[in-house]
Amino acid sequence: MINNNTPDQQGRFGDFGGRYVPETLMPLVLELEQVWTAAKVDPVFIEQMDGYLRDYVGRPSAIYHAERLSDHFGGAKIWFKRDELNHTGAHKINNCLGQVLLAKRMGKTRIIAETGAGQHGVATATVAARFGLECVVFMGAKDIERQKPNVFRMKLLGAQIVPVTSGTGTLKDAMNEALRDWVTNVDNTFYVIGTAAGPHPYPEMVRDLQSVIGREAREQILQREGRLPDACVACIGGGSNAIGLFYPFLDDKQVRLIGVEAAGKGLQTGEHAASLSGGKPGILHGNRTYLLQDDDGQIADAHSISAGLDYPGIGPEHSYLHDIGRVEYLSATDKEALDSFQLCTRLEGIIPALEPAHALARVADLATDLGKDGLIVMNMCGRGDKDVFAVAGHLGVEI
Amino acid sequence: MSISRITTAFAKRAANGQSAFIAYMMAGDPDLLASRELLLGLPDAGADIVELGMPFSDPVAEGLTIQQAAQRSLSAGTKMADVLSLASDFRKLHPQTPLILMGYANPIHFVGWGKFAVAAAKAGVDGMIIVDLPPEESEPLAQALADNDIALIRLIAPTTIGDRLPKVLSGVCGFVYYVSVTGVTGDAVPDAELVANAVHNIKLHTDLPVAVGFGVRTPQTAKMIAACADGVVVGSAIVAAMHKSGAKAACEQVKKLADAAHCKA
Structure with a gap:
């Protein structure tokens, strides 16, 4: 396998990456890293993933x-x-599926996500519906306006859409708001980040899930x-x-x-x-x-x-x-x-x-x-x- | 001189059996001139320590009140250099009162950890609280600040439990800032008993003063927190008063809060 690109113990790819989060989130991020490290080599988790990717996603x-x-x-x-x-x-569901299965494994009951175009929000709402979990999606007010079909799709899937007006009302602000929600609801909430960014282990985890x-x-x-x-x-x-x-x-x-x-x-x-x-x-x-x-x-x-x-x-x-x-x-x-x-x-x-x-x-x-x-x-x-x-x-x- | 200003401020209150009152405000809100008036007036209104917020475009740990204050400040054109010039003005007028900068990592990283630490020391800054620099990521800044006799204040959260608590406390400097709620600034009201227990636990691992903030908005809450902590931090309530009624009214609000925090338990 590829060794030179696995992040180090601090979650760094060279000078990049790391875990720049408020202390409130730090213990969660460390726990997530442990759970992910165990899950990705657990035959039960791998079999679960493969099954859903084949039968539900269509891979x-x-x-x-x-x-x-x-x-x-x-x-x-x-x-x-x-x-x-x-x-x-879209490709987004490869990642959502893995993260939601991980959330179930951690006993979390509430899923939050940010979305820009709405593709990640739809994928998250879809998988949350499939597994019967509460789902809240943060979306910039400007994006809600330009992606109406996806907004309605998420609502049909049972997700709550929170319009974000702070900042410029786009994806970065939606991510800020999702982080604020996560800081507030640390006990029951899993944050499904939609891209290969965020604090370690997200960049590694999202990469591994999308590497399919x-x-x-x-x-x-x-x-x-x-x-x-x-x-x-x-x-x-x-x-x-x-x-x-x-x-x-x-x-x-x-x-x-x-x-x-x-x-x-x-x-x-x-x-x-x-x-x-x-x-x-x-x-x-x-x-x-x-x-x-x-x-x-x-x-x-x-x-x-x-x-x-x-x-x-x-x-x-x-x-x-x-x-x-x-x-x-x-x-x-x-x-x-x-x-x-x-x-x-x-x-x-x-x-x-x-x-x-x-x-x-x-x-x-x-x-x-x-x-x-x-x-x-x-x-x-x-x-x-x-x-x-x-x-x-x-x-x-x-x- | 710098870190000892912080130590002295807590010690003076402690000698009278009192808690210190720490007032937070946003630099440049609504503009530099008005925020300067508030900043310079805080010690006389009863603030033992002042936290000067550095505006950032993406403040993930702030509630709406402070988010909007940061946006107003940035819209008015506030730069990091302006924040430091406010600090300099404060230091000239108030040689004893500790001044702490509070904000986020990126604008400092942009300047460079070392270069910013030197500039802050020159401006008379005594400490910094950088919300998105947990101990795992804070070493480069902590070192640069230590070289300039500035304390990097560590945050302890309700989620900092088990083995992590002594680990985080092993590197503290100046004082310990306990975040009283899991949430953003100015939102939930802290639970007195939980906060008292948390402060007690922290004190098992450190001799430094413990200040409590996030969610303290009223004199009643300030008094309740003062009963169990060495310092009480109020931010959103002061920022809101400043926004609504200006510097004079905000100072009156600070006086009420400070009086409550200074009440002997």
Whole structure:
């Protein structure tokens, strides 16, 4: 297995990660680490996970040769890892399932989560409904407005939605509010963090739970093509789908790993969500990582057309992989994502979420660079049904 | 001089059988000038120790009152350098009263632990409480502060139990800050008996004074906490009074709270 990337005892990936939480939460975070360390090697837990992933989530997800897109770009052969076909329409449920099973194991009765686009909220509410647990989802007021279908979906699933108006009313503020709730309800509550960030052990735990994507993709591409891909590409907000795809390939040095951040209106405009390309190391939400911040250490607002990428930080393992140069981090603008969204829909009959549409924008260049002999695996980490209304708005279409 | 200011402030009250009153306010709320008036008036209103809040965009341990104060301050353009200049002004006027900065790690990390510690010492700061730096993460700052004779005050929570309590207390400096409720600032009202037990337990492991904060809003609660602790911290109630009625009214509020905290048990 990959040894050089397991965080150390303090939960650090190089200089990144750690446990920057108020003392009230510290004992919980330490307990969670113990429980997770035991659970992940417990055959009973593993069997439980495998069973639900197969029968409830629908894994393994397919790998699909995007033939018409490959032809269109005229270069490398492009394969999609189809995590958008999972139950609830995104990769998020891989993680929620594991964390909720862990919550049950710890005897917790109440689940809380933050959500941006609503995909993590829907996945958490879904799994909480399945296991009969109370579920409270914190969501920025601005995001509630732009993700109405998901809000209603969560309510149907029995979750309580708490609108967050503090700060900028987006994902980071929802996470602040979830942490405040957790500090207040430490006894009965489990906080299901949706991305590979937060205090240790979350970044490691979320990575391990999402690594099913990369393990399957590696096996599938070897079977279909008889060799490893030249590159794996994934979009990055907090970075859970990307680390899930990349992790099992980290030791395959010949495989280029490429993360695509949201460049919003353009990196030079300052209105973006590209923490690595436009941020500096700092401390937020329990970990030290690259963050968008102003010239006085205040956290800056992120901007992206995609609510799921609209976060001023990034998981600490990505910060580490960036600094050691193992993963290349690029970015794509709102406009490029919109164009790719439409292109993929027309050519492949797959409506991608706006998040992976960012990844697709860079796959286009990469396909040309690699040429006809190249092989690319892109994580199609979510489907775009949730974005249809927002996209219509951006295209000036009334529906 | 710095850490001993804290020790002396507690000792003076203890010599009279009293608890110390610790007043928290947000730097730069609603703007620098108004917050300066409140800051400079706190010792005369009865504050034995002053905690000056450093505004942060994402304060995860604060209730709504202090969150909004931080936002007002940042909207008014408050910078970390302004917080330190407030501290300097305070130190010139009040050479004896301990001044403690309270806030979050990122704005300090941004400046650099060592560089900020030096600047804070120069401004006359005696201690710091950094909410999101638990003992596991606080070593670099603690060292930088120690080099400048500034105390990094540790927080103990109701969840700090078992083996963890002596472990966290083994590195304390200045005084111990007991967070009286599991929650954010200014929300729940602490339970007198639970707080008394917790303070008793803490004192089995340290000789330093124990102050209690989070959820103390009224003179009645302040008096109740003073009966079992060496210091009483009030924050949200002062911040709310400042927001509603300005510095003079906030100082009157501080006086009532301080009088209650100074009541001999």
